Amino acid sequence: MNPFDIPLQALLGQLLIGLVNGSFYAMLSLGLAVIFGLLGIINFAHGALYMMGAFGAWILMDKFGIGYWYAIVIVPIAIGVLGIVIERLFLKHLYKLDPLYGLLLTFGLALIAEGIFRDRYGVSGQSYNVPESLQGATDLGFMILPNYRAWVVLASLGTCLGTWFVIERTRLGATLRAATENPHMVQAFGINVPIMVTLTYGAGAALAALAGVLAAPVIQVTPLMGSNIIIVVFAVVVIGGMGSILGSVLTGLALGLIEGLTRVVYPEASNIVVFVIMAIVLVLRPAGLFGKEA
Amino acid sequence: MKLKSLNVALALALCISAASTQAQVSGNTVKIGFITDMSGLYADLDGPGGVEAIRMAIGDFGGTVLGKKVELVSADHQNKTDIASSLAREWIDQQGVDMLIGGTNSGAGIAMAKVAGEKKRPYFNIGAGSTRLTNEDCTPYTVHYAYDTAALANVTGAAVVKGGGKSWFFLTADYAFGISLEQDTAAVVKASGGTVVGAVRHPLSASDFSSFMLQAQASKAQVLGLANAGGDMINAVKAAREFGVTKTMKLAGLLVFITDVHSLGLQATQGMQLTDGWYWDSSPETRAWSKRFFEKMKKMPSMAQAADYSATTTYLNAVKAAGTDDPDKVMVQLKKAKINDMFAKGGYIREDGRMIHEMYLLEVKKPEESKYPWDYYKVVAKVPGEQAFQPLSKSTCPFIKK
Numbered sequence: 001m002n003p004f005d006i007p008l009q010a011l012l013g014q015l016l017i018g019l020v021n022g023s024f025y026a027m028l029s030l031g032l033a034v035i036f037g038l039l040g041i042i043n044f045a046h047g048a049l050y051m052m053g054a055f056g057a058w059i060l061m062d063k064f065g066i067g068y069w070y071a072i073v074i075v076p077i078a079i080g081v082l083g084i085v086i087e088r089l090f091l092k093h094l095y096k097l098d099p100l101y102g103l104l105l106t107f108g109l110a111l112i113a114e115g116i117f118r119d120r121y122g123v124s125g126q127s128y129n130v131p132e133s134l135q136g137a138t139d140l141g142f143m144i145l146p147n148y149r150a151w152v153v154l155a156s157l158g159t160c161l162g163t164w165f166v167i168e169r170t171r172l173g174a175t176l177r178a179a180t181e182n183p184h185m186v187q188a189f190g191i192n193v194p195i196m197v198t199l200t201y202g203a204g205a206a207l208a209a210l211a212g213v214l215a216a217p218v219i220q221v222t223p224l225m226g227s228n229i230i231i232v233v234f235a236v237v238v239i240g241g242m243g244s245i246l247g248s249v250l251t252g253l254a255l256g257l258i259e260g261l262t263r264v265v266y267p268e269a270s271n272i273v274v275f276v277i278m279a280i281v282l283v284l285r286p287a288g289l290f291g292k293e294a
Numbered sequence: 295m296k297l298k299s300l301n302v303a304l305a306l307a308l309c310i311s312a313a314s315t316q317a318q319v320s321g322n323t324v325k326i327g328f329i330t331d332m333s334g335l336y337a338d339l340d341g342p343g344g345v346e347a348i349r350m351a352i353g354d355f356g357g358t359v360l361g362k363k364v365e366l367v368s369a370d371h372q373n374k375t376d377i378a379s380s381l382a383r384e385w386i387d388q389q390g391v392d393m394l395i396g397g398t399n400s401g402a403g404i405a406m407a408k409v410a411g412e413k414k415r416p417y418f419n420i421g422a423g424s425t426r427l428t429n430e431d432c433t434p435y436t437v438h439y440a441y442d443t444a445a446l447a448n449v450t451g452a453a454v455v456k457g458g459g460k461s462w463f464f465l466t467a468d469y470a471f472g473i474s475l476e477q478d479t480a481a482v483v484k485a486s487g488g489t490v491v492g493a494v495r496h497p498l499s500a501s502d503f504s505s506f507m508l509q510a511q512a513s514k515a516q517v518l519g520l521a522n523a524g525g526d527m528i529n530a531v532k533a534a535r536e537f538g539v540t541k542t543m544k545l546a547g548l549l550v551f552i553t554d555v556h557s558l559g560l561q562a563t564q565g566m567q568l569t570d571g572w573y574w575d576s577s578p579e580t581r582a583w584s585k586r587f588f589e590k591m592k593k594m595p596s597m598a599q600a601a602d603y604s605a606t607t608t609y610l611n612a613v614k615a616a617g618t619d620d621p622d623k624v625m626v627q628l629k630k631a632k633i634n635d636m637f638a639k640g641g642y643i644r645e646d647g648r649m650i651h652e653m654y655l656l657e658v659k660k661p662e663e664s665k666y667p668w669d670y671y672k673v674v675a676k677v678p679g680e681q682a683f684q685p686l687s688k689s690t691c692p693f694i695k696k
Contacts, residue, residue, distance in 0.1 A: 010512055017505045122593075124338040124528060124557035130536070137538055143508060146536045218536070219501070220528050220557065224335065228501045263494075263505040268468050271497040 013143035014260045020149045022256020023156035024211055028233040029240065029248035030160050031207035034167070037243035038180050038200045041091055042099055044107035047230030048114055049205045053079055053212020054221045055117060058128045068131035072213050076206040083205025087198045095197075110226070117223035125222030152214050159210065160249045167245055176200065232271075235278045241291025251289060318618040319362040321390035326352075326606065329381055329406060330397020330421060332370035335499050335525030339551040340397040340421045340598040343591050347599040348395065350586065351606035359610045360617065367391065371402045373498065378402035382409040391415065392619045393609050395602065398524070400424035400471035407436045414621050416628070418605040421598045423523075423549060424474040425684060428646045432691035435625060436647040440601035441571040443475040444684040446548050449569040449655050449677050451482035454517055454546045457567075463515035463543075464493035465506055465530055467522035475521040475548050483519075491515045500526060503533035511539055523549045528558055535562055551596040555670050560661040567657050572597040572637055573671055576654070579636040594668040604637030641679070646691040650679035 028050060035043045056075035060066040066074070086109065094101045134148045167173035176196060179186040183193045212225075219225060232255075240251030255274055262273045281289060328348055332341045345368045352364045367385065371378035378396070385391040386409070394410050396403045396419040403422030410417035411433025418437045419427055423446065427438045462483050466472040472495070480490045492513045494506050507530075510518050518539060520527050527547060534540050547554075550568040574584035574594045583603070587595045612627040613619050633641035633649070641651035656671040664670060686694065 007512075010508065013508045014505050017502075017508065020504065021502050118333060118337075122338045122553075122557075123333070123335060123341075123525065124553050125525065127532070127557065127559050127562065137536075144511075144538050146538075148536070149504070218532075220525065220532060222525060224499070224525070225501075228499055232501075260505050264509065267494050267496060267506070271500070 009142035010264065011261075014264050015257055016140075016143065016145065017149075018257035018260025019253065020153055020256070021259060022253035023153050023160075024215060024229070024252075025233055025236050025256050026160050026249045026252030027156045027207060027211040027214075028229065029236040029252045030163055030245060031204040031211075032233065032237050033240070033243055033245050033248040034163065034207070035201060035204040036237070037245065038176055039091070039102075039197055040095065040099055040180075041102035041106065041201075043201075043204065044103055044230075045086070045110045045113070046106075046204075046208050046233070047226030048110035049079055049083065049208035049226075050212040050215070050229070051117065051223060051226035052082075052113060053209030054128070054216040054225060055121070055126075055212075055223075056209065057213045057216045058126045058221045061128065062126070068213075068217070072210070075213050076209040079209030079212075080202040080206030084198055084202040086205070087201040091201065092194070092198070110230075114223050114227065121223060123222055123224055125220035125225075128216040128221050130217040148217055152218070155214060156211070159207065163207070164245050164249065232274050235274045237288075239274075239278050239281045239288055241288025244288065244290040247288065247290025318620060319360055320392060320619055323363045323365050323390075324359055324393075324610070324613060324619050325365045325367065325389065325391045326393050326395060326609070327382070327385045327389075327391035328366065328368040328395045328397065328602075329371050329378055329402070330368075330395075331373050331399055331402075332368075334373050336373070336398035336421065336523065338553045338557070338593075339524060339596045340602070343587075343593070343595065343599045344395075344397055344420070344602040346590050347587065347595065347603040348606045350590075351603045351610070355607060355610045359613050360619075364610065371397075371399065373399050373402065375401045375405040379405040379409050382406045383413070386410070386413045386415055392621075393418070393624075395420060395605060397421040397602075398598065400426070400474065401469050403427060404431050404470060407431055407433055410435050416609065416621055416624055418609065420601045420605055422471065424470045425478065426470065426474060428644075428648045428684075429690045430692075432646055432689075432693070434647075434693060435621060437605070437628065437643050437649060438647050439605045439649045440597055441549075441569075441653070442648070442683065443471065443478045443548075445571075445653050445682040446475060446569045447478035447482045448682050448684075449653050449675075450546055450548055450567060451479045451519075452486050453567060453655050453675070454544070455483055455486040455488040459517035459544050459546065460488045461515040462488060462490045462517045462519050462546075463510050463513040464490070464519045464521050465503075465510060466493055466495045467526055468495040468497055471523070472521045476519070479519055479521065479548055496522070496526070498526065500529070503530045504537060506530070507533045507537040507539050510534075510543065511537065516543060517546050518543045519546045519548055521548050523551070524554065528554050531558055531562060551598065552594060552668070552670060553596050555658055556593065556668065560659060560664055560670065563658045564660045565658060567655065567674065570597050570654050570656055570671075571651065572600045573654055573656060573673065574600070575669065575671070576673065577636075583636045600637050604633065604635050607635060608633055644686055646686060646689045646694050648683055648686075648689075650683055652679055653677045653682040 057071040060071045130148045137144045137146045179193045240247035262270045330340045393416045396406045398421030400422040403419045420440050423443045425442045425444045464476045466476040547568045612624050616623040616627040638651035643649050655675040
């Protein structure tokens with residue numbers, strides 16, 4: 001299809017869809033960026049945490065009859081605690097080593113988690129219904145927007161803004177950033193740096209789980225959902241610049257939009273366009289669009 | 295003493311040579327190799343359940359054929375054609391695999407067919423749908439056992455157009471199977487008096503279908519033909535419901551396995567028409583076998599899994615009848631055998647390798663019509679194999695004499 005032949009209505013619709021997908025990318029890459037920026041760990045388990053978030057929502061509903069609005073609070077906390085356990089048990093031994101070790105460890109954890117869920121629940125997945133209060137769709141004139149998707153955009157933008165604000169604009173965030181620059185100095189001021197690091201990983205895991213809960217009603221809850229999306233999210237983080245919070249959020253949204261447009265112009269290329277952009281960015285700006293040159 | 299042990303040795307040698315003249319089985323075992331998607335988006339409809347079905351077939355056969363043990367090796371091709379073909383090659387060359395069963399994924403299925411054809415080993419494909427297996431990529435050693443895209447297109451395509459769905463828009467998985475299915479269905483739709491207004495191709499395991507739904511909606515077609523399978527089909531149906539596509543368009547699932555319906559639930563799939571080569575709840579025989587399968591796997595078998603069982607039995611019967619596992623002799627036997635089991639009645643393998651058997655046009659029940667677990671389908675029509683599959687006269691398989 002010639003890009004100039006697309007009617008404006010279809011274009012607006014696709015841009016909006018792109019924004020919805022972009023908000024998932026943004027939320028996931030945000031967690032990755034926070035973890036990398038403050039811990040220096042390339043968290044390959046992020047996709048698995050996202051998948052467990054979605055499964056958590058489904059299990060609460062299926063086994064205990066606990067609905068969406070409770071799940072969206074309970075599940076991120078539970079997965080956040082799991083993240084804290086992972087950090088205490090494994091990751092804390094790796095900070096002095098090459099980042100590659102953290103990557104390998106989290107990749108291994110992701111494979112184990114995925115394998116356990118696949119063994120237990122199969123790959124076809126489970127259906128999770130849209131909560132009643134968000135069912136239905138709104139006719140925007142140029143497209144029919146399911147209410148739930150609108151909620152996803154709002155919720156994830158809110159979360160991203162909140163996280164950015166905490167890290168960049170509050171005293172807690174300033175301490176965190178200082179701790180990554182010079183942990184010994186911060187410790188000398190009487191701040192317990194290891195606990196802060198642990199909590200940060202827990203928060204990153206909770207963000208992934210929150211994205212999982214948000215995604216559960218939209219796509220089938222399957223053990224593979226994490227690995228289907230995580231590679232793209234890594235590309236987003238690389239394009240945005242490892243560790244840059246604002247960068248990863250903006251890049252996530254932008255790439256969602258670009259991907260959406262590709263689906264109209266040349267759908268076959270929609271799953272590689274992100275990587276093409278990544279290659280170009282790496283050639284022109286090796287530190288990523290928003291990264292600081294070393 | 296010495297003489298005695300020499301005698302024993304001699305007797306043993308005689309026994310071995312006698313055995314080998316009676317039944318010529320290479321490598322002293324009959325080895326079946328099964329390569330399918332064990333962990334990806336198609337793993338539920340074949341995968342580990344398929345392995346179990348083949349094991350059941352070997353067990354029911356007594357575990358031996360011509361006095362030799364029947365062995366099974368299985369592997370995951372991860373939906374990658376290069377893994378499928380290199381595994382097949384290694385198994386045949388180094389492990390002495392006598393027969394290959396190919397599972398889901400047409401790309402991998404065609405790659406394996408090429409290896410099996412080159413190495414001259416019987417190759418049963420079960421889970422892959424592309425008609426290329428019995429057309430341009432056919433070999434004298436391929437048996438395409440359960441279904442193909444032509445049969446799905448013929449049965450579903452014709453039925454939906456007849457039911458008033460004249461204009462179609464396709465959502466197609468962008469690889470051999472999806473494209474084959476789209477083209478075959480489009481041809482049937484046009485031949486039945488319908489039109490195709492557009493198509494969009496999505497990558498395998500796409501993570502989001504919403505933008506494709508907008509395109510489908512914009513096409514104003516009456517029918518959305520889903521030329522994809524497994525996890526992709528499931529997510530497409532979910533997105534179609536969410537975006538209200540199901541209110542204006544009728545969904546036609548061109549390849550829907552019962553495991554997909556189970557996963558989506560009847561609420562989401564009710565009223566959908568689909569074609570299947572087998573349904574667990576269609577006769578006392580299928581129910582009895584499915585019950586055994588259910589006890590092992592805790593879910594009802596799909597067409598692919600039932601066909602895995604049937605194909606294994608058919609192959610072992612042919613080895614028994616031929617008195618050898620020699621590939622050429624077994625193929626001759628296979629192509630003259632009649633297949634009568636819980637999977638097919640009066641089925642037969644045509645010269646081009648296509649197994650011809652009855653296909654079912656099914657409709658998904660409404661939630662209130664479903665009386666017991668896995669009670670999902672109403673049989674709308676039973677279509678004879680000759681009508682469902684592509685006629686031999688249209689085959690482009692090079693070795694078919696016309």
